Structure formats: C-alpha cells, structure tokens
Amino acid sequence: MVAKNDIKAGKIIIRENPLVVGPCVGGKIQCIGCYKNLEDEDKKFRCMGCGWPMCSKQCPGIDEIYGHTKIECSVLKECHSKTFFTWDDIEDMRTNYHSIVPLRCLILKSTDPTSFQTLMDMESHNEIRKNIPAVWLSNQNTVVDTILGKWKLTEYTAEEIHTICGILEVNAFEIGHQGVNIRGIYPTAFLMSHDCVPNTNHSDDGINFTLTVRASVDIPENHPITLSYAYTLQGTLRRREHLLDNKFFECYCRRCSDPSELGTFVSALLCPKCKTGYVLSDDPLNNDSTWSCNNTKEEGYSCPGYTISSKSVRLLIDRISREYETIDCNDIDSLEFFLKKYRNVLHPNHYICLGVKLSLSQLYGKIDGYLIYELTDKQLSRKIEICKEIMQTFDVIEPGLTKLRGVTLYELHAPLMVLLTREFERGFLTKDDIKSRLREVVSCLIDARNILELEPKISTEGAMGVAAQEALLQIKDWEKIIGKI
Ligand SMILES: [Zn+2]
Ligand SMILES: [Zn+2]
Ligand SMILES: [Zn+2]
Ligand SMILES: [Zn+2]
Missing domain, CATH: 1.20.58 (Methane Monooxygenase Hydroxylase; Chain G, domain 1)
Incomplete structure (x- = not known):
C-alpha cells in the first residue's frame, strides 16, 4: 500500500469495520458477546442457548454482528460444544476459546460469502507454517481437532481451518480497551506493510471495533504506508525473531539494518573493556553475527577490542529480562534500583531500560x-x-x-x-x-x-x-x- 498523494500527519488513511472479531489466542475467559473478562467474576453466567460463558442475560453483544450471533449460538448449541469444558479447568477452557474466531470466519462462508472471499484472499503462509511444528501442530491440536473432532462440524476441511488460522496469525489486529483483549480482521488494513519505524498508528473505537488508521508523520507521494507488526520498544534481535516466528518474514528495514538502530542504541551494551564504547551487532541482519565494541577512534583512547557472540548477548539479555519481570511493576524503588544495577551493562537507552523508564515516567x-x-x-x-x-x-x-x-x-x-x-x-x-x-x-x-x-x-x-x-x-x-x- 503506497500513498497516492502526499499525506499530512494526522490524516485518516483507513476507517473500516472488521470482517470478524473475537477472543485472542491465549487470552482470558471472556463473555463471548461483549468480551468482558469473566475470570474474576463470582457469578458464572452462561448463554441460555449454547451454554458458553456470558456476562449476563443483558449482554450488549447478544445477537450483534460483532458479538454472539444467533447463528453462532445455534452452531455451538447443536454440536454440544459446552460439554467440552468446565470452570474447574480454566486452562482447558481457554483453549476452547481459540476456535471461536476461526468458527466465526467459517460461518461467514454461508452468511456473507463476499466477506469470506475477502478473508480467504489474504496471505496464510501455509507452506512455511506447515514446516514449523510449534505453529502447525498447535493449531491442529487446539483448533482443527476441536472444530472437526469434538464439535464434528465436518462440512469444513482441515486445510481450510489451517488456512484461516494462518490468515488470522498473519493479518489480524489486536484491539480492545481497558484490559479486554480481542483480535479483529479488517478488509483493507492488512495490506499495510511492516516497518520497524512505522508511519501510521491505529486504534479501534471500542464500540463497533471500527479501526482508524492515521498518518503519524507526513507521508510523501508514492511512499509505502506502514505499520509495525512487532513491538517498537524492543531491540532488533527480538523484533526480527518475533517477525520471523509469528509473521514468517525477515525484516530488512532501515532500523534493522543499522547496528545503532538509527542512533537510538536501544540494543547497545556498555563495553566491559574500555567502559566508554558500546557493544553492537556487527551485522544486525544476521541473527548469529558477533557483537563488538564501537570505540575504534583513530585519535585518543580507543578500545583494545571486545567481541562477544550473539548467543552470549542473548543469554545476558534473557537473564536481565527475566530479572526485570520479577519486579513488581508498581514498585518505584525497585525499578530505580534495577536501572542503577545495570547502568554499567546496558546503554541507558537499551530497550529494557526504556521499558523501565516508561513505567517510571507514569508511576x-x-x-x-x-x-x-x-x-x-x-x-x-x-x-x-x-x-x-x-x-x-x-x-x-x-x-x-x-x-x-x-x-x-x-x-x-x-x-x-x-x-x-x-x-x-x-x-x-x-x-x-x-x-x-x-x-x-x-x-x-x-x-x-x-x-x-x-x-x-x-x-x-x-x-x-x-x-x-x-x-x-x-x-x-x-x-x-x-x-x-
Ligand atoms: Zn457480555
Ligand atoms: Zn449462545
Ligand atoms: Zn525492521
Ligand atoms: Zn570497548
């Protein structure tokens, strides 16, 4: 997707309604009508028709196109889907939710063939995904086996369901507000390509899940319109891994190609040898490249030389990240202590520090x-x-x-x-x-x-x-x- 004319920052580029919305994979038990989190609720209400968890009889999502539709209710009822989960096993219950969005996509086939076709024309990367057992087998076990095996909705094929899983993984947007996690798939927004420094931002209106994509900076004519499929506050190694594992491509953008990440140093470590240089990847487009100190000044004090393998960098960052995750996210003193502790290891802009500082800026x-x-x-x-x-x-x-x-x-x-x-x-x-x-x-x-x-x-x-x-x-x-x- 490229800009036909110059686009000014703030201008709306896309505003559209989703084809399908529903619970995220790995999310909490939600009302299947309005997506309210139900795990902390005392009263466990169920839909009178199909028996799936709902917030109440008055749920605003009953019979709504982006909520729990009549047809979905009757499909889930007739296949006795409620008999496959109980509140006594939350993990297993959550897994049942993985199939809700794929089912909603499949239902479109008969209720809205045009939207179904739009959906099926999206990229699924089946050929790549088939060779990644963690992806393919997990979909087989949690979605395909549920829809075909348990629910016996045999009018659909395994291939078709895998394709839909792929389309959702590659193209869906995470949306929702105030702790409600849902995913939505939109008819044109998926066409935006990825960039680790995106030139748009998007939000959904929280009512009808209408997605608005706006230019965040001026976009010149013929320039690609981009968004980031990865978390921008992460380093290149992590972002590229995420993109490869989840979106099935390698990123070669300007930010990924530059060891300093456009001068931000969000992946940089402090050199333990010269204590003034920064340790950066020698080739950020190669995940296995060595990292070395950038202090190689001709004049003045330069580093005697420091090199470390990417594996060691990963181990170090993983260890520090794990330590960060154990800190209470509202504990100002501990967060400040953490920054102090690693001030001789991580660049002050390192993405871990950036995360800590972002929290502190709000705490x-x-x-x-x-x-x-x-x-x-x-x-x-x-x-x-x-x-x-x-x-x-x-x-x-x-x-x-x-x-x-x-x-x-x-x-x-x-x-x-x-x-x-x-x-x-x-x-x-x-x-x-x-x-x-x-x-x-x-x-x-x-x-x-x-x-x-x-x-x-x-x-x-x-x-x-x-x-x-x-x-x-x-x-x-x-x-x-x-x-x-
Ligand atoms: Zn509800
Ligand atoms: Zn129902
Ligand atoms: Zn990139
Ligand atoms: Zn050095």
Missing part, C-alpha cells in the same frame, strides 16, 4: 505515596529527566502523532507545572522565568492534546487528551497572574 505522580503533589522537588526533577530521555528515543522510533509520544508529553507537563508553582510561591522566579517555563508547559500540553484528542474517548489515551485540554484552560489563570506581577 511518579500516580501511585500511592508518589502522587504528584507529594513528590519532592528531586522526584519531580527525576520524572522530568526520565520523560525527556525517553522522548528522544520515541522521536526516532515512534515519530510524530503517536500515543507513546502523546502520553509521555502529558506526563512531562505535570512535574514541570508543579515545580514551577512551587518555585513561584517561594518567590524564586522572575516574570521572564515564569513566562519561559509556562511556555514549555503549554507546548507539551498542546502537543499532547493534538495527539491524544485523536484517540477514542473511551481509551486511557483519549481521556488524557481531554485532561490536557482542561489543563491548558487552567493555564489561562496563570497568564492573569503574570499580568499582575
């Missing part, structure tokens, strides 16, 4: 004992420092009107404003100081609002956009104060 000012007005000046300055640091990397890997930048700009405005207020009250600031510092806050807020007001109001980001607008109005009061000084 300072939000959690008990660290509410924004409770923070010391030092803690406020720390929040500012973290936000500014991560913004520099986001500007490169998620440039333009992206949620990550919007949220971080919003986080940045608060400590700037509180510090400004405190110093003003202490009488430390001249009129010019106040003016220039207010200008910084206003510029953060305007950028944050301009990005986040594009998000659906139901989402956390959308709500932040509204808050940013309100904060801007409040700043008008400050302008009056300045007038009086």
Whole structure:
C-alpha cells in the first residue's frame, strides 16, 4: 500500500469495520458477546442457548454482528460444544476459546460469502507454517481437532481451518480497551506493510471495533504506508525473531539494518573493556553475527577490542529480562534500583531500560505515596529527566502523532507545572522565568492534546487528551497572574 498523494500527519488513511472479531489466542475467559473478562467474576453466567460463558442475560453483544450471533449460538448449541469444558479447568477452557474466531470466519462462508472471499484472499503462509511444528501442530491440536473432532462440524476441511488460522496469525489486529483483549480482521488494513519505524498508528473505537488508521508523520507521494507488526520498544534481535516466528518474514528495514538502530542504541551494551564504547551487532541482519565494541577512534583512547557472540548477548539479555519481570511493576524503588544495577551493562537507552523508564515516567505522580503533589522537588526533577530521555528515543522510533509520544508529553507537563508553582510561591522566579517555563508547559500540553484528542474517548489515551485540554484552560489563570506581577 503506497500513498497516492502526499499525506499530512494526522490524516485518516483507513476507517473500516472488521470482517470478524473475537477472543485472542491465549487470552482470558471472556463473555463471548461483549468480551468482558469473566475470570474474576463470582457469578458464572452462561448463554441460555449454547451454554458458553456470558456476562449476563443483558449482554450488549447478544445477537450483534460483532458479538454472539444467533447463528453462532445455534452452531455451538447443536454440536454440544459446552460439554467440552468446565470452570474447574480454566486452562482447558481457554483453549476452547481459540476456535471461536476461526468458527466465526467459517460461518461467514454461508452468511456473507463476499466477506469470506475477502478473508480467504489474504496471505496464510501455509507452506512455511506447515514446516514449523510449534505453529502447525498447535493449531491442529487446539483448533482443527476441536472444530472437526469434538464439535464434528465436518462440512469444513482441515486445510481450510489451517488456512484461516494462518490468515488470522498473519493479518489480524489486536484491539480492545481497558484490559479486554480481542483480535479483529479488517478488509483493507492488512495490506499495510511492516516497518520497524512505522508511519501510521491505529486504534479501534471500542464500540463497533471500527479501526482508524492515521498518518503519524507526513507521508510523501508514492511512499509505502506502514505499520509495525512487532513491538517498537524492543531491540532488533527480538523484533526480527518475533517477525520471523509469528509473521514468517525477515525484516530488512532501515532500523534493522543499522547496528545503532538509527542512533537510538536501544540494543547497545556498555563495553566491559574500555567502559566508554558500546557493544553492537556487527551485522544486525544476521541473527548469529558477533557483537563488538564501537570505540575504534583513530585519535585518543580507543578500545583494545571486545567481541562477544550473539548467543552470549542473548543469554545476558534473557537473564536481565527475566530479572526485570520479577519486579513488581508498581514498585518505584525497585525499578530505580534495577536501572542503577545495570547502568554499567546496558546503554541507558537499551530497550529494557526504556521499558523501565516508561513505567517510571507514569508511576511518579500516580501511585500511592508518589502522587504528584507529594513528590519532592528531586522526584519531580527525576520524572522530568526520565520523560525527556525517553522522548528522544520515541522521536526516532515512534515519530510524530503517536500515543507513546502523546502520553509521555502529558506526563512531562505535570512535574514541570508543579515545580514551577512551587518555585513561584517561594518567590524564586522572575516574570521572564515564569513566562519561559509556562511556555514549555503549554507546548507539551498542546502537543499532547493534538495527539491524544485523536484517540477514542473511551481509551486511557483519549481521556488524557481531554485532561490536557482542561489543563491548558487552567493555564489561562496563570497568564492573569503574570499580568499582575
Ligand atoms: Zn457480555
Ligand atoms: Zn449462545
Ligand atoms: Zn525492521
Ligand atoms: Zn570497548
């Protein structure tokens, strides 16, 4: 998919409804009508027709096209599908959910042949997937055997079901808000190609699952329109592995080809030998390439030479990642300690550090004992420092009107404003100081609002956009104060 004309940042490129939506693979037990998580609910309600878990008799998804349709209910009822799971075995029950979206795709064959054809024309990579037992066998066991073996819906073929599984793996979008994980497959959005620095971002409206794809930066005529199928806050090794294992292709984008990842150093380690250079992959497009220190200056102090195998890098990163995962994600002290502990091992922009800092940027000012007005000046300055640091990397890997930048700009405005207020009250600031510092806050807020007001109001980001607008109005009061000084 390429731009026919120049496209301005913020412009809507695609807005469309899904062909099919439903539970994600590996998700929780959800209401099959509205996708509410039911695992933490005390009352276990079931659909009167088919017996599958539902939130209530009044579920808004009953008989809805993107919920639990009448035809789905009768298919699930007639094949006695409810007899194959019980609440006593949650894991097994979750596995039954893997077949819901494939079944919805199969049902389209008779209810909406045009949509079914659109779906079946998508890439499934069957030939590649057949040779990956972890993929093919898992689909065989959890989906094909369920639909054909247990439910005995023998009007469908194994080949057809495998193809649908492939189409979903390759083309589906993860959507949903507020902890609800669902996947949706859309008639044209799948045509966007992948780039590790995408030029669009997308969100669903949370009501009808309408997907909106917007340009996050200006896209020149004839330029590919891209999105990222991998998590952008990960290093090249991880992203390329994910793309190969899950999307079945090798990425050769600009970011993947550059050992420094466009100067961000999100995969870089600190050199243990010279302690000033960064250890980077010698050939990032080869996952088995060695890594070595980049400090080879002709003049001045250069590294005596340091090389490490990619296997050792992986082991090191896996170990540190595992340690990170054991930390309570709301524990500011432990997260700060973790950063300190690895400051001589990982580049400060390393994606693990980036993840920690992204959490910290939101925790300072939000959690008990660290509410924004409770923070010391030092803690406020720390929040500012973290936000500014991560913004520099986001500007490169998620440039333009992206949620990550919007949220971080919003986080940045608060400590700037509180510090400004405190110093003003202490009488430390001249009129010019106040003016220039207010200008910084206003510029953060305007950028944050301009990005986040594009998000659906139901989402956390959308709500932040509204808050940013309100904060801007409040700043008008400050302008009056300045007038009086
Ligand atoms: Zn429901
Ligand atoms: Zn039902
Ligand atoms: Zn790439
Ligand atoms: Zn070195």
